[in-house]
Amino acid sequence: xxxxxxxxxxxxxxxxxxxxxxxxxxxxxxxxxxxxxxxxxxxxxxxxxxxxxxxxxxxxxxxxxxxxxxxxxxxxxxxxxxxxxxxxxxxxxxxxxxxxxxxxxxxxxxxxxxxxxxxxxxxxx
Numbered sequence: 872x873x874x875x876x877x878x879x880x881x882x883x884x885x886x887x888x889x890x891x892x893x894x895x896x897x898x899x900x901x902x903x904x905x906x907x908x909x910x911x912x913x914x915x916x917x918x919x920x921x922x923x924x925x926x927x928x929x930x931x932x933x934x935x936x937x938x939x940x941x942x943x944x945x946x947x948x949x950x951x952x953x954x955x956x957x958x959x960x961x962x963x964x965x966x967x968x969x970x971x972x973x974x975x976x977x978x979x980x981x982x983x984x985x986x987x988x989x990x991x992x993x994x995x996x
Contacts, residue, residue: 897985925954
């Protein structure tokens with residue numbers, strides 16, 4: 872049985888059902904994760920700087936632990952570990968490809984959930 876593409880149960884648990892909190896966390900994720908992932912992809916594809924790859928993967932891990940996209944946390948954790956050991960470039964590339972694939976499929980779902988939790992606009996003077 873496959874895991875769901877997107878699992879936000881941990882986010883809902885730590886938010887205690889507060890839609891503003893969910894909205895804020897998803898907004899932060901949408902703003903920061905894609906550029907961080909793009910940087911990781913650039914580092915992996917264009918360099919052999921394992922230290923930089925490790926640092927970027929390590930940075931992405933915390934976000935991936937809260938916004939759970941199928942296999943993304945495990946793949947980023949493995950990239951982090953391999954890069955820390957300065958080994959496994961082929962596996963790093965394969966895992967990165969999987970992260971990119973799953974992230975791209977999940978992003979519209981994340982954006983939709985963010986929209987569902989958006990606080991009503993306040994009119995006023």
